[in-house]
Structure formats: C-alpha cells, structure tokens
Amino acid sequence: MKSKTKEYIIAYLLIAPNTVGVVFFVLLPILMAIRLSLYSQEGFTLGQFIGLGNYRNLFGDVIWWNSMKVTFLYTGMLLPLLFLGSLGLAVLANTRFLKFQKPFRTACFSPYMLSMISVAVVWMALLNPSRGLLNRVLSRVGIAPSQWLASVHTALPSIVLINVWWYVGYYMIIFLGGLQDIPQEYYEAARIDGAGGWKAFWFITLPLLKPTMAFIAVMLTIVSFNVFDIVYVMTSGGPARATHVAALFIFRQGFEFLRFSYASASAVVLGAMMLVFAIVQLRFLKTTYT
C-alpha cells in the first residue's frame, strides 16, 4: 500500500468519530428541520408536503412578530452594553495604574461560573419588588423602587442587566487577550511623540483591536439572538409576552403545543437570520479595516 494512501486512511480514521457524530447529531437535525418545516404535521406523522405553507402562517403570526420585536429589542440593548462594558473593563484592567489586575479580573469573571439557575435564583431574590435588596436600597436612597421583572416596561431591561452582569467578565477576558497582544513599544513610541492617553487609545489600541472586536460582535449577536433559558426560568416570556423571545417561541411551539413542523419553520427562519447577520457583520467589519 502506498504510504500516501496509508496516510489518508489514518487521517480519515482519526477524524471519523467526531465527524460522524457531527453529521449525525448536528447536520442531520439541520436538514431534518428544513424538511419538517415543509410539511404539514398531523400528530407524530409527517403529513403532507405543503411547501412554504408553514412560513406563510408564520408571516401572519402576531405572536411570532412580537417575538421578533422582543428579540431585536433585547439584542439592541444587550450588545452595546456588553460590548462597551467589557471593553471598558478590559482597558481598566490593562492600565498600568491598576496594581491589582489579577484579583480584579477574577472578580469580574466570577459571575460567569454560576449556572443559569443559580443566577436566576440570586437575581429573583435581589429584584423581588417588595423584599428584594435592590428596591430596599433604592428607597433608602430616595429613588422610587421598580417592579423589575414584574412590569411590562422593565422586565426586558431587567433581563438585559442580569445578562450584562453575568457575561461582562467573560468578554472582558477576550478583550484583555487582544489588548495584551499589542506590543508595548507602540505606546512608548507614541508617548515619546507626545501622544498619550486618549490619542494612543484611538490610534493604536482601537485599530489593533479590530479583529477581537469583530469576533466579539459576531459572538454577541449570535448568543443574544438565541437567548432562551434564563427567560424561560425567570419570566416565562411574560409579563404579557414582554420577554417572549424567538427561541422561547420555538420551544413553546415544539414542546408545549407539539407543532413540530411549525416550530421547525420558525427555527429555520431564526437560523437563517443568524447566518445572514454573521456574514453581513463580518463583511462590514472587513471593509472598515481596509
């Protein structure tokens, strides 16, 4: 046997377990979701081929549009806060004026280690309108207490805030990695030329951070569009569907109403949107560099 063929065989054998797993448990479901969405569904059988019928129904579904609105609102609030917050914290952590970088980094990162349920329990207690710590402190300071998760207007922002607290440390670490890759000599050269502080940040740090920023922006978009479990546990999409995000819509249609085809159609739409956003974002970020 030729040694090249032997190398091919070993190569395929090595990637086989993982690849077979991915094909069977990821690729196959994707294809199934698409197929399922093109059929009507009668109980647990596939039903008839109805082409874009499910999608047409989805288009006219008020609750779906509401989910889209909620999801967009959520992402619109979360992205800037998390992006700028983690960038700011990373810059703060990296500055030479901070003498306790490691403990600071650890402190910011610790919420990430909690599971969603633990985060939910903690914050439901903190945000309890009558007894929670946050309202107690606010009223002591003279600010009117809020209903937080219980009110239609503040429920979604509350979820946003909780997620900012939860994830800011994680994204800070990624930014920190990018910051620390910037050679010190650049800053020294800038300082010698008389440009310190803000100028250095604008002309050295930001341009060199572009790859990291691009990566984080795309990650954040995908992650916030798919938010599910914390909403499911804390508000179940309420009050009055104020927090009824798209992923919750899909889950409900599939697992509570057992409308598998319809749920698949909405899942395909969500997935397609993700793909489009990711591609558009990457293109946009690529052109702003060059």
Add this chain to the structure above:
Amino acid sequence: MSREGNTECSPEEDLNVSRTIKIILVSVGAAMVSIAVLLPIVMLFSNSFKYSKDVFAFPPQIIPLHPTFSNFIDIFIKYRFLRYFFNSFVVSSGVTIIGVIVSSMSAYSFARLRFPGKNVLFIGMISTMMIPFPVIIIPLFLIVQRLGWMDTYYGLILPVTFTGFGTFFLRQFYITLPRELDEAAVLDGCSKFQIWYHIFIPLSRSMMIVLGLLLFIFRWNDFLWALALTNSDRMRVIQLAIHAFQGQYGSEWGLMMAAAASAAVPTVAIFFLFQKYIIAGIKMTGLKG
C-alpha cells in the same frame, strides 16, 4: 504580555501627584466595580446559611446573625439532591471524556495530515458551530426519541458531545507545534498515529485539560437539552432539579439559596483551582487563525 506601560515615567508624568491621582482613581473605580459584581454572589452563599425568614432581612446580613446548616442538610438528604448531583456529574464527565479524546484525534488530523476534502470538511465542521441550538433541538429530540434514548444517560451525553468546538480549539494549538517534532519522530520510524499518541498528546496535556474544563463546565450548567430530554425525577440533573424545586418550594428562600449555591460549588471550585488554564483557554478562542 504587555501592559499599557511599565514603571518608568515618561517626561509628562514626572509629577508624582498626577500619577498618584490616576492610581487612586483607577484603584477606587476598579474596587467599586469588583464589589458591585461580587455582591450578588456573596449574598448567594451568605443566604444559603440563613433560615428562610432571615434571607430578606434589611439591612442585609453578609455574615448571618443566626447561621444554620439546616438548608444544606434538607437539600441533600430530604430532597435527594445527592442523586441530582450524581446525574450531573455522570453526564458532564461523559461529555468531557469523550469530547476531549475525539476532538484531539480530529484536531491532530486536521492540523498535520493531508487528505482529500480536508478543507471542506474543516470549514463544514466550523460552520455547524454557528448554528444555534434552538434550531436543531426539535429534530434532535425526535432523532433521540427514535433511538430510544429518551430519559437516559446515553441521550443526555451522546447527542451533545460532538461539536466542532473541541476540534477547532485543539487545532489552534496543534498548528503552533513545530514540525521538526514530527520529522524527528518519522526518522525514528513512527507512524502518523504513533506521532499523535506519543508526542502530541503529552505535549498538549495542558490544552486538553483546558478543553476538558470548558466542556465540563458548559455541560454542568446546561439546562435546555436536559429539560427537553428528561422527564423522570430519577434522571434529573441539578439545574433542572433546582428549577423544579422552585416550582414547589420557591418561597422557602433559604432552601433555594442553598440549592443554587451547591450547584455553583463545583464550577466555582474548578475556576479557582484552574484559573490560569481557563483564562488562557478563553483568550485563545479570541485569537485569529
């Protein structure tokens, strides 16, 4: 690693006053942020040692005035959380062990070997990582149902073990290893497989540990798949157990806090013990390449 400067002062910072002010401002700011971020976690652990009626006492007691272990005893014995911990442990370990082994094999092959279709397969694998889980959960559920794996360890472990993440992660590291190592081994008569087993594995031990830790933590904290797959109390994992518990005993805040705190202990402990590894691993996912 570079910080924004070193201890040498440049001309315009000869003034110790200006420098000291900056240090103080930065330190105070950072301290305030740290306290704000840590406070909820501190309250979580502190509340778990309080009787339910003391949890909402105001002013809040960071150190409980009437501490008790009763919450933990109740949770683990009376409410069978030991079983739920066991389930979480089995599932997370299973995913971790299988995932690390399988990813290491796959990553080595993509990093070092040449074979037809290599690029297509690799890009395909990476793109599957971008598909969000809610999109595939329903078909995956139906597949697993047909396999007869509902409410079993198999169903909890296998369908979620195979992703492109581990392969991507380890390959990033493998491509940094010098090819001279491979060449020396070939001269010694090693087959490609032996190169992987005797050279790459030992060298990448710390990266494999990082991957293992990340996989373990991610699976330990998972909620959605376990929610979809299990319905018996016997197979419940800790995250679901707390949620179910909340439905019944949600107003007994002492118990809730103890349950939530206990569920967090393994991941917090892992983080504190392996901080360096985990942080290095996270940074690596952000590097281009």
